[in-house]
Amino acid sequence: MPDLISRTAIRRTLVAISLSTLALVARAETETTATPAFEQCKQALGEKAVAAGVRESTVTSVMAGVVHLDRVIELDRRQPEFTTTFADYLNRRVNDARVGKGRELLAEHRKLLDRVTAETGVPAPYLAAFWGLETNYGSYFGKMQVPSALATLACDARRSSFFTEQWIAALRIIDEGAIPADQMEGSWAGAMGHVQFMPTVFLKHAVDADGDGRRDLWNSLPDAMMSAGRFLESMGWNGDYRWGREVLLPDNFDFSLADGRRLPLADWRKMGITDAFGNRLANEPIEAALIVPSGHQGPAFLVYSNFRVIMGWNRSEFYAIAVGHLADRIAGAGKLQNPPPEDQPALSRNQVLELQQALNDKGYPSGEPDGILGSNTRKAIRAYQKAEGLVADGFPSEQVLAALGVYSGS
Numbered sequence: 001m002p003d004l005i006s007r008t009a010i011r012r013t014l015v016a017i018s019l020s021t022l023a024l025v026a027r028a029e030t031e032t033t034a035t036p037a038f039e040q041c042k043q044a045l046g047e048k049a050v051a052a053g054v055r056e057s058t059v060t061s062v063m064a065g066v067v068h069l070d071r072v073i074e075l076d077r078r079q080p081e082f083t084t085t086f087a088d089y090l091n092r093r094v095n096d097a098r099v100g101k102g103r104e105l106l107a108e109h110r111k112l113l114d115r116v117t118a119e120t121g122v123p124a125p126y127l128a129a130f131w132g133l134e135t136n137y138g139s140y141f142g143k144m145q146v147p148s149a150l151a152t153l154a155c156d157a158r159r160s161s162f163f164t165e166q167w168i169a170a171l172r173i174i175d176e177g178a179i180p181a182d183q184m185e186g187s188w189a190g191a192m193g194h195v196q197f198m199p200t201v202f203l204k205h206a207v208d209a210d211g212d213g214r215r216d217l218w219n220s221l222p223d224a225m226m227s228a229g230r231f232l233e234s235m236g237w238n239g240d241y242r243w244g245r246e247v248l249l250p251d252n253f254d255f256s257l258a259d260g261r262r263l264p265l266a267d268w269r270k271m272g273i274t275d276a277f278g279n280r281l282a283n284e285p286i287e288a289a290l291i292v293p294s295g296h297q298g299p300a301f302l303v304y305s306n307f308r309v310i311m312g313w314n315r316s317e318f319y320a321i322a323v324g325h326l327a328d329r330i331a332g333a334g335k336l337q338n339p340p341p342e343d344q345p346a347l348s349r350n351q352v353l354e355l356q357q358a359l360n361d362k363g364y365p366s367g368e369p370d371g372i373l374g375s376n377t378r379k380a381i382r383a384y385q386k387a388e389g390l391v392a393d394g395f396p397s398e399q400v401l402a403a404l405g406v407y408s409g410s
Contacts, residue, residue: 038068041155048164049171058175062147065181072144072152075188076159083347083373086293087340089318093133094326101137102128102330112222116209120229121239127225129327130313134196141194141218142187146170150190150199166190169199178206178215185218193217194224197231205231235312236305241286243310243324244303246276246336255393256382258290258300260375268302276337291317294340295395345398347373351406355396358404359384 046059106113106128113124131137150170153163170190174181186192190199194217197206206215209226217224250272257263257271265288269281273290281302288302301321310320325336347355349371356369359380364387366380378394385400386392401407 033068033070035068038152038155042066042151045151045154045164045167049168052168052172054168054171054175058171062171062174062181065145066148066151068155069144069148069152069188072149072188073156076153076156079349079371081348083349083352084318085340085342085344085346086298086318086321087342087344088346090322090325090340091342093322094329098132098136098326099329102132102326103332105131105137106330109221109225112225116225116229117239119226120233120237122229122232122237123239123327123331125327125331126232126243126323127228128330129323130195130228131225132326132330133319133323135194138194138221138224141185141196142191143185144188145182146184146186146190146192146199147174147181149186149188153189163190166199169203173199173202173215176215177213178202179218183218194221195228197227201231202227205234231313232309235309237309238305241284241304241306243306243320243327244288244291244301246338247281247290247300247302248274248276248278248338249300253296255292255296255391256386258292258393259379259382260289262287262289264288265302273300273302291321292393292395293317293321294344295397296391296393297397298340298344299336299338345396345401347396347401351401352377354406355401355404356380358406362404 042063046063049059050056102125106124110124113127116122116127117124128137135141147167147170150163150167154160154167156163170184173179174184184192187196191197192199192202197217202215202217206217206227207223207230208215209222210220212220214220215223215227217227247268253271253273265281265284265286268288268290269283274280286304288304289307291301291303292298293301303320303324307320307324310323311317313323314320329335352371352373353369356366356371356377359366359377360369362384364380364384365376367376373396381396381400382392382394384390384404385394388403390399396406
């Protein structure tokens with residue numbers, strides 16, 4: 001009996017600790033700091049919204065519930081300590097569970113998605129892929145009150161102009177009756193609904209596809225999917241072609257060509273590039289760029305104009321590849337023939353800063369060091385590799401890091 005009582009007491013203590021932890025997390029999400037400066041900024045935001053055509057009654061009603069969200073500023077300031085490797089990024093986002101769910105929902109909503117395809121030219125598997133990556137098929141929209149989140153960011157000096165525009169757009173959405181202010185939830189930065197539209201994108205591209213008189217991206221899947229299709233169509237989606245494809249490169253390939261240049265598909269074909277199964281590329285009159293996100297040891301992709309459209313949604317090559325690959329998998333394709341290596345270094349921001357400074361010091365300009373492994377840094381790496389007789393893939397491999405005196409930590 002004493003042992004039973006002891007175990008019961010321990011369980012009760014653990015439950016109490018868990019509940020206390022959840023309460024602390026919940027408070028951290030909603031903790032506010034009201035300052036005279038923020039109240040003055042709120043007043044100015046309200047005046048700007050009225051000047052932009054939002055009804056004064058709407059502004060007054062929304063402003064009554066707007067508070068400063070400390071958590072939003074914390075998230076805006078947070079910089080990831082380590083860069084994400086392509087393997088980690090892709091494996092987290094394109095996995096068997098997400099592929100299986102995508103295929104299930106593709107079948108369930110085939111009539112709707114085919115309608116969107118007929119009207120916009122965007123194939124159903126791509127619509128499902130965006131839906132899956134943005135909100136895991138509508139399972140999580142974000143829990144931030146969008147008016148408060150956007151007001152918090154608009155009243156912060158770092159990106160005030162951008163978020164002031166988003167704030168006014170959010171109030172216009174409320175003003176048109178799309179959703180009540182207290183139900184407008186989304187990400188900390190204001191992205192909303194099934195497909196995570198920012199308010200300005202909502203105003204330009206959201207549509208009422210179910211005919212109920214409202215553009216509702218939270219509760220109407222027809223509105224959300226048609227809006228996604230319209231957005232992609234507006235950016236130039238070409239329904240005659242796919243996003244790109246995994247390819248195989250010949251031995252001794254010149255990886256310096258993977259620098260973003262776009263060449264006719266016939267030119268890549270003449271270089272000996274084949275599809276992922278060794279078959280000759282199609283003889284189509286289109287241009288393509290070569291991307292090697294993990295360097296020469298990982299998969300290679302030839303990407304077409306639709307890849308740039310995907311990047312108009314999210315300016316990340318990793319994201320665009322994930323959308324394309326997930327769409328392929330949902331449509332029935334298999335996994336990559338050459339999966340990305342999982343043992344590549346995940347560099348910290350400080351290590352990227354060291355890398356950028358080392359490249360600059362050696363005469364390979366990467367721009368002002370900022371700790372972000374962007375196109376300028378990859379260009380500088382590529383130039384350094386070429387000069388040193390290394391494979392010029394622009395990838396910060398262990399070999400490159402060691403040669404430049406940057407410790408990768410692995």
